[in-house]
Amino acid sequence: MAVKKFAIACYDDEAPLFDAVHKVRHSGYKLHDVYTPFPVHGLDTAMGLKETDLHIAGFIFGITGTSTALGLMSWIFTSDWPINYGGKPFFSLPAMIPITFELTVMFAAVGMVLTYCYLNQIMPGVKKHVFHPRQSDDLFVVVVEVTEGTDETELMNFLNETKPLETDVQIAEEGWWYGRFDKEENYSKQFAS
Amino acid sequence: MTDRFEVPSGLKKTGLALLAIGIITIIAGAICFLGKHEEAGLTRFWLGLAQNSIFFLFMAITSVFIQAAAALAQGGWIVAYKRVPEAIGANVWVFGLIVLIILFSIVFGLGDHNPIYHWVHPEGDKVIEGKSTFLNKGMFVGFSIAAVGLWSFFGRKFRAMSIAQQSAPKNSTKIYWRTIVIAGAFMVVYGLTMMSTTPWLWIMSIDAHWYSTLFSWHVFAGAFVSGMAMILLWTVYLKNQGNLILMNKEHTHDLGKFMFAFSIFWTYTWFAQYMLIWYANIPEETVYYNTRQNGAYSFPFYLNLVVNFVGPILILMSRPSKRNYFTVVFMALIIIFGQWLNLYLLTYPGPTGNNWHISWYEIGIFAGFAGLMILTVSKTLAKEDLIPHNHILLKEAVVHLS
Numbered sequence: 001m002a003v004k005k006f007a008i009a010c011y012d013d014e015a016p017l018f019d020a021v022h023k024v025r026h027s028g029y030k031l032h033d034v035y036t037p038f039p040v041h042g043l044d045t046a047m048g049l050k051e052t053d054l055h056i057a058g059f060i061f062g063i064t065g066t067s068t069a070l071g072l073m074s075w076i077f078t079s080d081w082p083i084n085y086g087g088k089p090f091f092s093l094p095a096m097i098p099i100t101f102e103l104t105v106m107f108a109a110v111g112m113v114l115t116y117c118y119l120n121q122i123m124p125g126v127k128k129h130v131f132h133p134r135q136s137d138d139l140f141v142v143v144v145e146v147t148e149g150t151d152e153t154e155l156m157n158f159l160n161e162t163k164p165l166e167t168d169v170q171i172a173e174e175g176w177w178y179g180r181f182d183k184e185e186n187y188s189k190q191f192a193s
Numbered sequence: 194m195t196d197r198f199e200v201p202s203g204l205k206k207t208g209l210a211l212l213a214i215g216i217i218t219i220i221a222g223a224i225c226f227l228g229k230h231e232e233a234g235l236t237r238f239w240l241g242l243a244q245n246s247i248f249f250l251f252m253a254i255t256s257v258f259i260q261a262a263a264a265l266a267q268g269g270w271i272v273a274y275k276r277v278p279e280a281i282g283a284n285v286w287v288f289g290l291i292v293l294i295i296l297f298s299i300v301f302g303l304g305d306h307n308p309i310y311h312w313v314h315p316e317g318d319k320v321i322e323g324k325s326t327f328l329n330k331g332m333f334v335g336f337s338i339a340a341v342g343l344w345s346f347f348g349r350k351f352r353a354m355s356i357a358q359q360s361a362p363k364n365s366t367k368i369y370w371r372t373i374v375i376a377g378a379f380m381v382v383y384g385l386t387m388m389s390t391t392p393w394l395w396i397m398s399i400d401a402h403w404y405s406t407l408f409s410w411h412v413f414a415g416a417f418v419s420g421m422a423m424i425l426l427w428t429v430y431l432k433n434q435g436n437l438i439l440m441n442k443e444h445t446h447d448l449g450k451f452m453f454a455f456s457i458f459w460t461y462t463w464f465a466q467y468m469l470i471w472y473a474n475i476p477e478e479t480v481y482y483n484t485r486q487n488g489a490y491s492f493p494f495y496l497n498l499v500v501n502f503v504g505p506i507l508i509l510m511s512r513p514s515k516r517n518y519f520t521v522v523f524m525a526l527i528i529i530f531g532q533w534l535n536l537y538l539l540t541y542p543g544p545t546g547n548n549w550h551i552s553w554y555e556i557g558i559f560a561g562f563a564g565l566m567i568l569t570v571s572k573t574l575a576k577e578d579l580i581p582h583n584h585i586l587l588k589e590a591v592v593h594l595s
Binding site: 086094095 | 467468471472474510512
């Protein structure tokens with residue numbers, strides 16, 4: 001993924017956080033993400049996040065499970081290895097329904113967990129840059145991307161107007177990676193060159 | 194802030210017209226079917242009345258059940274439209290009385306050979322004689338009167354308590370806790386009637402040789418879905434009239450979820466009952482499904498599954514469709530039709546055999562009961578303020594997010 005430059009501002013309450021998020025969005029700066037110690041009601045709407053596509057993925061996984069179960073069973077029991085079970089017809093739909101249901105649920109569940117991990121970029125052994133050590137403790141951290149067209153001093157002045165506890169500029173890997181945290185050490189050199 | 198509902202003359206006229214259609218249908222049915230003194234006509238006349246009256250009573254009793262369930266779970270979201278299930282529940286006695294009159298007429302009034310309830314004269318039939326300890330006139334009358342009486346009592350009690358809360362001291366929780374106790378008592382009654390004995394005696398005993406332990410659950414699931422659809426229709430109607438100002442799309446979404454989830458539950462009970470009988474393949478059990486699936490009823494049999502399962506699962510699954518008034522109203526009507534068809538398939542095939550009808554008689558009686566529902570419920574709704582101002586969970590209902 002890409003290494004980018006970020007400006008961060010930390011707040012210790014929800015009210016200034018919402019205020020800052022609102023101002024950043026309306027000023028046209030590129031809001032990268034907001035990190036909070038707990039789920040904040042209404043923050044997704046304030047950040048302008050669109051509704052998740054997770055349930056569409058779930059539907060597709062479920063349908064895949066349904067068709068896998070029905071397809072496999074009907075192929076096995078009618079053409080590949082037909083067996084007479086107590087005089088029932090080879091294609092016995094009622095007997096296949098429970099298995100179909102289970103596979104639908106299993107495909108949907110496992111698929112959605114993996115999709116969720118991918119969308120949130122979390123996975124065992126996978127690392128992601130931490131902007132502030134207290135972002136999961138008691139600080140609300142707003143991260144703004146410093147793009148090529150962004151005037152950095154202007155952005156910092158703008159952020160300071162929202163009265164944050166502290167501000168910072170960091171150069172960090174945007175996405176997730178597999179491995180160790182010390183991958184980050186060389187970023188500043190890369191970015192300078 | 195008050196939210197009074199005045200019965201519009203259009204609604205009253207519609208209700209009266211539907212009721213008139215129902216009464217004319219009954220009179221016409223009596224002339225057409227009873228005049229010839231044939232058993233087929235007699236059966237159709239009484240079955241049409243029984244099926245429709247039971248269907249509407251079950252829809253009405255669901256309103257009492259959802260109030261009790263919400264009270265026990267301390268659910269706040271129902272408070273936004275609480276007067277609707279209260280008003281339907283307070284009129285359970287109307288439908289209950291009609292059901293009792295019709296069912297007792299069938300049990301006692303059809304002479305020596307009863308075409309609907311064979312168990313009335315069990316002599317000579319070993320299977321039914323074996324069941325006669327439970328399945329006899331005394332038990333039928335006792336359980337029916339107890340069920341209808343208790344349902345009517347609780348339906349009126351819940352409304353009376355909710356209205357008493359209006360004039361109670363501010364923030365008083367006395368009635369709130371009392372409602373929870375009464376709701377607990379109702380659940381015991383409900384479990385012993387609607388979820389067990391009532392469907393056995395009223396519906397399953399039509400096919401007296403056959404039995405299924407899952408039957409009452411299946412009937413309950415259907416009644417619950419159609420009852421929630423009924424509540425939803427009333428709330429959307431009141432919203433269109435500019436009433437129910439506290440109710441918003443979040444509450445509609447949750448009612449839609451109930452219709453969706455319990456349609457799936459209905460299918461689950463339907464299939465669980467069907468598959469075990471299909472798998473075991475015991476003739477005395479499969480005969481029940483054989484008449485429905487393979488004979489003259491195969492079209493309504495499969496239509497039943499399409500309407501009650503495939504429709505709701507495909508249309509109500511997505512979030513936007515549950516928040517759209519058009520889709521939920523459309524699906525509520527579809528579900529009410531579907532559950533009516535389901536009850537038709539539970540009652541008609543046994544007595545009428547392959548000679549089945551869904552025509553002017555069945556539809557006319559349905560219209561009559563719908564008219565009765567419109568008239569009674571709208572009259573009750575107009576009596577009180579639609580906002581339960583003093584309810585301690587009112588704020589929770591307003592800020593509710595589904």
